[in-house]
Amino acid sequence: MNHILVVEDEDFLVRALKDNLTSEGYTVSVAMDGEAVFDELAKKKPSLILLDILLPKKNGFDVLKDIRSHLEYQLIPVIVLSNLGEDSEIKKALELGANDYFVKSQHPINEVMEKVKEYMQGKGSMKM
């Protein structure tokens, strides 16, 4: 159970995340738009979802809402990785059930990795 779903539409970010996560020993599947999320979830249920907000076809808030209302996936921790830094957006994501929120440009990838490890080891706080 060390599978992680990365929902991100930018290739270079997918690449950076995938490299780092793989190097930590996790398996990674990627959804490049909002609608692809549930296909990927269906293929393989992850232990953690890293979710971007601004996505083609269906935005991250809607995806988060759907996950949290889906019986099978609602308990999967979701860390939002977004460059939207407004208070209102962070607040909204947390209200919709995100477990954590990182403004990507302001945090080194190591910090993200550390947080991922916490969740994967079951130490991440589950704010449900």
Added chain:
Amino acid sequence: MKLRTKAYLFFGTFLVVTAALVIFYAQYIAGDFFKKRTTDDFRIIAEMSESSYLSYLGSMKVRVLDWTSDNTIRQNAKAILSAPPNSAIRAKLADDFGAYVRTKKMPFDKTIIITDLLDRNGIVIASTKPERIGKNEGTEKKGDVETHNFNDAINSKFGEVFFGSIVIGEDESPEPTMNATVRLFDFNEHNDPEPLDAILLVYFENIRQVSESLSSGTGVYVGLQNETGRLTNDAFFQSYKTSEIYLVNRDRVMITHPREILVSGEPHPEVNTLPVRECFDNGKEISGEYDDYKGDRVLGSSMCFKDEGIVIIVEVDKKEVFAPLRKLIIYTIIASVFFIIVGIFALFIFLRQTIKRINDIVRVAMQVSAGKLDSRIGINTKDEIGYLGMIFNDMISSVHEHQKFLQVTKLAFEKEEAKDVAILENLGEGMVTTDNAGNVTIINRAAEKMLGWAKNEIIGKKFVDIVPCIDQDGTVVPPEKRAISMAIDSGVTSSFINAQLGKKNGDLLPIAAIVTPVIIDKKIIGAVSIFRDVTKERELEQTRRDLLSLASHQLRTPLSGTKWLIETLKRGLHGPLTAGQTEYLDQIYKINEKMTTLVHDMLGVLRMEGDTAMGKKEKVDVGLALDAVLGTLDGASRSKNITLSAPKGVKYTIETDSIILQNILECIISNAINYSPNGSKIEINIEKTPGELVFKVKDYGIGIPKDEQARLFERFYRASNAKTYDTGGTGLGLYIATMLAKKIGAHILFESEKDKGSTFFVHVPYFDEPLSKNEAHV
């Protein structure tokens, strides 16, 4: 009552009173003086008459005494007394006596009519009228008074003569007669008188002479005519036509004629007047006013000889005495009437002019009051009325000028008002004014349109009741908390941008508003609320936020990608890096980081510049807020080994926006850290000044050059020494801090010296009383 009537009454009364006073003076004061002086004069006349009378009596006495010294008479009397009674010789001797006296003595005095010789019993023993022999004259009485003083005479000494009362209608004569009795004396060898028992009784018919003596007075004052001329009896008779001097006897009958000698047979009037009564009853002499024997009012004076039964009376008809005075009074009355007529005439002349002038002023005043301000008074006299007219004209001119000015001002004012009304009417923003009870007085077209209420529906009604208000939290604001109520009740001006008003149709209208009290003469007379529909602004704001959000995302995405890719590379996931590669990657990473900060700050600035919302008002524990900031900066200060000293246990609580306050402090303190050398210190203090709380941040860093200090708060401005000292700055930190300060009503000041350090002061509004009372909503 008209002025003219009043003046006539006043002056008329004055003149009449003056005339009355003059008459009163003449009648009583002068009259009394006159009377006194006259009666004093009369008294003198009476005294003088008395003297004349006494003088006349003296001459009679001399005559009678002279007879007693006649030897023939004496010897004859002795012979008669010694002759036997009823003898022939005695009769012969009596005849001789009578003949001798009749022929030898009486011819020398025509007033003597009878001479009797009486024995000691009063019996006539000889007489010039022989038929009288044998008569008893010693006891003759008139009424109960003796006619003669026989008893006194028979016992008298030598030289004494006794005069009897003047009598009328006795047997001796029909005319008033007077008698004198004297005792006869003989002389012995020593030539001493020896009394005989014989009395000589002499009758005088001398009223004419007595009258003459009374009316001439010359007997006393002879030789003194010049000095006493006014007071002689002649003068007295000449002065007064009604003047009278007369004698009254004991029978209270007038003996002498008042002015002339009584004609023989003329009746002697009875005189029972005041002086007669006073004399015979009380023995008093009087001077004064009384009714005379004719019943006329007279002024007179009396001399009383009570024993002799004679009163001398001097009197003048009062009318004659007072004639000059009456004349004076008549002249005074005529003069008074004359002066009254002349006075009234003069008054009429004077008043006619004066009243005409006053009427002119009144006429002009009425014209002026009717609005004819070009009327003027045409009086040029140099008196008070002329002066009044001049001042009145000046006053009218002044009023005219003022009225013109007022009209011009009024026109200008009306024009301005019309303009104001037009402006208000066409103002894009809604405007509602209320009176001090909160009732709507004016609502302009924009407000009508915005709220959905028509003027006639809302004017006169209480605005806070008709139009509800919902605050930013969605709560309905109670009427007493509404900004209009606060403005009227407490004079508070409020402005806000995030309330909603309830429209007539129930919809909510987002507004921004400012509500101000209307104060005239320090009294709040109402409130003005200006508000605008911010629906569009809110939409725009939303759009702008969305755009900013997107822009920030789009800018950050490549920066974050670069960052993460470099970090991934440096982790060696794709093989080890050479030293040169690592160095290059570090440089790229730094550039990327700077770019990230810049984007972050710029987006922050853009967000704030477009955001008009004021900071929140919440109770902020200053100590906790400062601790949070210091906590955030703990890592940065530690990395440079900088000591941060801050007050502990700060107890202040202020009403402000906590996040904004913290951001400002963070900016200031982090600047202090960034521009201080490793191992230095930063001192933070909090001071309370009236109305403010001042956060003081002092560092010992690079300082700010003097000539650059003025530009420090400009956007992107960095001091020259800062640029070289710390390359990571964007020049937006202080700019953002000042913008944030504005949102909470704070301001930032500093003092600095290059190479010595800087002190920044953040002044935050602070009130001892909580501000909750002043929270206000439209």
